């Protein structure tokens with residue numbers, strides 16, 4: 391199970407170690423076993439990474455976009471070729487079942503690099519007719535961009551941020567979550583092998599203090615964070631105090647609304663995907679499942695039946711559908727929320743236990759859990775749990791459910807299941823969320839922008855929109871006649 395990388399950091403095209411940094415133990419969440427030992431970045435490592443990025447960026451920005459894209463495209467191909475190995479690393483680092491990592495992690499990273507490799511050449515400024523004179527705008531890179539990742543989708547987050555940033559001509563320094571430091575290093579090696587010049591993609595490890603040092607450094611032009619709302623507020627504040635660009639991809643408590651005319655089997659499938667995938671550790675999860683009252687009981691009984699059939703266990707077994715949570719503290723947090731749900735009067739319809747799995751006695755497992763009879767004031771309906779805990783809430787009318795769905799500080803995502811497409815579009819038009827699904831849940835193709843409203847975030851990832859967030863506009867006015875001067 392040893393997946394020790396050659397060194398902790400990757401700077402200027404090579405692995406770098408500095409044992410002066412505090413020790414970072416990497417734990418396999420299914421067994422609690424240590425699988426690698428790294429060091430957090432010292433101030434010297436942070437300097438080296440940012441300096442390498444600054445030095446490399448200018449020449450990279452002068453390449454034609456198609457030339458930059460060609461390198462990213464090669465990296466996408468390498469990610470796909472090595473999907474099996476990368477998925478294994480991701481499973482060991484996160485505990486997510488191999489069944490998921492094989493299709494959702496390096497594969498999604500490859501999709502992103504492939505998309506931005508092509509899209510960037512067509513992402514141009516505009517011509518502005520000024521009736522004789524004219525203007526045009528140029529899309530210019532920001533310079534050195536910093537990415538800070540959460541632990542649920544490590545390689546996907548690294549690629550969703552670095553792909554568009556590099557395509558636009560920026561250099562990048564990425565700090566993974568200290569819980570999942572491994573796959574970003576593999577991505578760095580792949581970039582180098584694909585022909586990315588040294589210094590353009592650097593990885594430094596560490597805790598929040600390393601993230602903060604990267605954000606506040608004078609060389610840094612922008613930070614893109616994926617993390618919780620409290621961390622987002624800190625990082626956004628820090629970026630603001632240094633007048634840096636910032637994108638915040640934060641947490642949520644998203645509503646998933648099931649109307650009485652919905653295809654119930656599809657709605658149940660969507661609700662399960664939106665609560666149990668990655669053991670519920672997905673930012674956009676639809677953790678408040680509103681079900682119209684006259685189909686509520688039928689919905690719940692099939693949901694419970696299907697939830698009980700989920701296979702939990704060894705994440706490396708391809709038949710296993712659910713693995714453990716990330717770590718001990720996340721496990722304790724989720725179990726506390728389950729206790730809160732019970733004590734606040736919700737009905738535990740299934741799950742709720744921390745099972746001991748044979749051979750995985752020290753793993754951080756929690757059963758897929760469904761609460762019914764949940765009301766809007768309960769903590770399990772208001773706070774992000776980030777675990778496999780679904781709350782089912784009954785509702786009567788469309789107006790009522792829209793009001794209740796929007797009654798939250800968050801606004802990351804929302805879903806609607808209905809066969810009435812007019813209603814589907816009408817309802818998503820009123821939902822305060824950055825990403826909405828009609829008759830689906832949690833699909834995030836790279837072509838479609840992704841991000842949050844309200845406290846769930848600022849800026850967007852993916853789609854052409856993200857290229858705007860990794861560039862700045864320069865306006866150019868061109869005179870075609872004489873200068874009209876009063877002097």
Ligand code: NDP
Nearest residue numbers: 539540541567568597598601602617618621639640641673
């Ligand atoms: P955290 O907010 O705890 O951490 C996110 C990252 O920020 C980590 O790398 C963390 O380092 C770093 N960090 C912490 N404090 C600071 C600071 N003061 N300055 C700079 N960096 C800092 O999130 P988790 O890793 O626990 O991830 C779970 C959260 O992420 C959930 O709320 C989830 O909803 C959200 N998320 C959002 C997504 C989205 O796209 N909207 C996608 C995935 C997750 P360290 O880990 O070392 O503390």
